[in-house]
Amino acid sequence: MTAAAHRGLSRAAAVPLAFGSIAGSGVLSLPSAVYAETGPSSLLVWFVSGVLCLPMLVMFRDTVRMSPNGDALQTLVTRGLGDPIGRAVPLMFLFVVVVGLPTGCVVAGRYVERGLGVPGATGVVAVALLAAALLISSRGAGAKQWTQLVGSAALTLTGLALVLLGTLGSGARSEPPDLIPGAEAAHVLLPGVLLAFWAFVGFENMTFLARELRAPHRDFLPVSGAALALYGTFAVALTVTVALSVARSGVDPVAGLLQIADTPPVRAVVAVVAVSAMLINAVAWVRGLSALLRLAAADGTLPRRTPAPVVTMGALFSVTFAVLLPNQDLTVDALAASSAVFVLIYAVCIVGYVRSYGLNARTLTNAALLVVMAVSLVQSGGRSLYGVCVAVCCLAWCAWRHRRARVHI
Numbered sequence: 001m002t003a004a005a006h007r008g009l010s011r012a013a014a015v016p017l018a019f020g021s022i023a024g025s026g027v028l029s030l031p032s033a034v035y036a037e038t039g040p041s042s043l044l045v046w047f048v049s050g051v052l053c054l055p056m057l058v059m060f061r062d063t064v065r066m067s068p069n070g071d072a073l074q075t076l077v078t079r080g081l082g083d084p085i086g087r088a089v090p091l092m093f094l095f096v097v098v099v100g101l102p103t104g105c106v107v108a109g110r111y112v113e114r115g116l117g118v119p120g121a122t123g124v125v126a127v128a129l130l131a132a133a134l135l136i137s138s139r140g141a142g143a144k145q146w147t148q149l150v151g152s153a154a155l156t157l158t159g160l161a162l163v164l165l166g167t168l169g170s171g172a173r174s175e176p177p178d179l180i181p182g183a184e185a186a187h188v189l190l191p192g193v194l195l196a197f198w199a200f201v202g203f204e205n206m207t208f209l210a211r212e213l214r215a216p217h218r219d220f221l222p223v224s225g226a227a228l229a230l231y232g233t234f235a236v237a238l239t240v241t242v243a244l245s246v247a248r249s250g251v252d253p254v255a256g257l258l259q260i261a262d263t264p265p266v267r268a269v270v271a272v273v274a275v276s277a278m279l280i281n282a283v284a285w286v287r288g289l290s291a292l293l294r295l296a297a298a299d300g301t302l303p304r305r306t307p308a309p310v311v312t313m314g315a316l317f318s319v320t321f322a323v324l325l326p327n328q329d330l331t332v333d334a335l336a337a338s339s340a341v342f343v344l345i346y347a348v349c350i351v352g353y354v355r356s357y358g359l360n361a362r363t364l365t366n367a368a369l370l371v372v373m374a375v376s377l378v379q380s381g382g383r384s385l386y387g388v389c390v391a392v393c394c395l396a397w398c399a400w401r402h403r404r405a406r407v408h409i
Contacts, residue, residue, distance in 0.1 A: 009212050011219050017284060018227035022200060027231075027277050029107045030199045031238035032246075032256020033332055038192035039248050040178045041185040042239050045192040050232045052193070052372065053200050055365040056346060057228065059353050060204050061221040062362070071295050072207040073349055080352030084402040087301040088394040090292045092345050095390045097289050098316035100198070100338035103331060104278050105129045106324055107254060110331075111274035115258050115267040123325045129275070130317050133282035134310050137290055161269050163237045177243035190376040194383070195332075198339035199235050200228065204346075254331050289313060300405060301398060333383055340380065340387030343373050348391075 009017065035042045060072070067075035078086025109125035112118060181189075213219045242251060245260045252259060257270050290309040296302045306312060324334060347370055354363045377384040 010214055011223050014213055014219060014223045015226050016280075018223050019230060019280075022227055022231045022281075027199070027234060027238065028104070028111060028257065028274050029254050029332065029335065030196055031235060032242050032251050032259075033253040033335075034192055034196050035239055035242050035248060036251040036253040036256070037195065038188045039184065041181045041188050041192060042243065043179050043236065044181045044185060045189060045196050046232065046236050046239065048189065049193050049196040049200055050228070052197070052369055053228055055362070055369060056204070056350075057221060057224055058362050059349065059366050060207050060224065061217075062353070062357065063349075064207055064220045065217045066356075071292075073204065073345075074295075076356060077348055077352035080355030081348070084398045085348065085352075085395065087296070087299070087398040087401070088391075089345060089348065090296045090301060091394040091397065092341055092348075092390055093292060094289065094316075095394070096201075096338050096341045096345070097285050098313070099320055099334055099386070100201075101130060101133075101282055101285055102126065102317050102320040102324060103334040103338065104281060106321075106328060106331060108274040108278040110255055110328070111258065112271050114255055115271045115274075122328065123321070125275070126325070127321065129278050129282055130286075130314075132279060133286045134314055136283050137286045137310060163241050177240075177248075179240070179243060190372065191380045193372075194339055194343065194376040194380045195336050196235075197343065198335050199231070201339060201342040286310075286313060301401060336380065336383040337386035340377060340384045341390050342387075343377060344387045344391045347373050 034045055038045050063072040063076045066072060066079075074086045074089050076086075077089050105126035106122060108129060109122035112125045113121035207220070213223070238257065241260055242256050246256065250259070257273070258267060260266060260270075290313075293302070293306070293309040293312060297304055297306045307315075324330060350366045350370060354367050357363050377387070
């Protein structure tokens with residue numbers, strides 16, 4: 001192993017990793033989906049979503065200081081709420097990723113199929129992206145890091161080109177878009193935040209990878225904050241570009257970026273954005289989830305004979321593809337359902353944070369988010385049911401494993 005590997009990643013090297021953890025299907029579908037569903041409140045939705053992340057960044061920083069070994073969130077919840085609930089957190093992440101990543105790859109595949117006019121490309125591209133992520137994950141840290149660096153650079157450059165071409169190109173509308181919130185904001189804001197929140201989930205993925213940072217207790221907050229700010233700006237710019245180019249009534253909520261302009265170069269750029277974004281996102285999540293599954297098998301949360309993480313993830317991804325590819329109209333609903341699981345994970349972490357650290361300015365700021373999270377889940381209706389079912393099943397499984405382990409002591 002090289003000396004650099006022993007020292008860990010610098011902040012400059014870690015930012016693309018954090019950016020890749022966040023960037024993915026959100027940058028492809030959510031700018032148009034948020035605009036289609038919330039209209040004039042779109043920018044307010046993005047702003048609120050970003051602001052909600054700030055207290056949790058501080059919480060995750062404190063959590064990494066508590067345990068920088070890749071199991072920080074589980075350690076936090078275990079300390080605050082007990083061992084069975086702590087062990088449920090990794091399993092909840094598993095069921096987020098096995099739905100969210102294949103769904104994001106389907107979005108990328110649809111962009112390639114529609115943008116480049118390649119019939120049947122959706123399924124092929126989606127499967128190929130996840131297969132590549134699993135392969136890269138098995139090739140070692142060097143391959144993963146280079147994928148993040150190259151992919152993040154490509155995503156940033158092509159995204160900027162897309163904003164410029166969409167704003168100045170042939171698809172631009174003559175009349176300005178309406179992006180000033182009105183009376184409708186009261187009804188669409190929080191459901192829109194739940195949907196938009198999928199764009200930001202992933203910044204906590206760095207807690208799984210904290211042990212690879214050079215100084216986790218110092219580097220987590222600036223690295224994650226920089227990635228979050230960069231990505232938030234990126235998402236807002238693309239939303240404004242969609243609003244400038246397409247009337248809200250005609251926006252495609254999944255492939256809206258393809259409507260920015262009709263010229264082949266812009267469509268090619270969109271296809272590059274799709275593939276680049278999802279590849280770096282999939283690599284980052286497969287990498288983090290692999291570490292999480294190993295820890296879960298080692299501590300008895302999962303059976304010790306559980307197949308290798310790559311095999312387990314591949315099997316679960318296949319189940320999601322089997323459901324989603326024949327029913328692609330469920331794509332936005334699947335993204336929102338995955339986001340609902342994340343909201344519940346964050347809620348559990350916040351409660352554990354308050355119990356672990358007591359009442360202070362940091363914990364009370366996070367506790368205030370629980371009200372917003374609860375209302376957003378209720379207002380989102382059926383999209384929240386998957387998250388509730390995952391939470392209940394994971395908690396029940398871990399409680400059963402905990403009782404079984406105690407009986408055999």
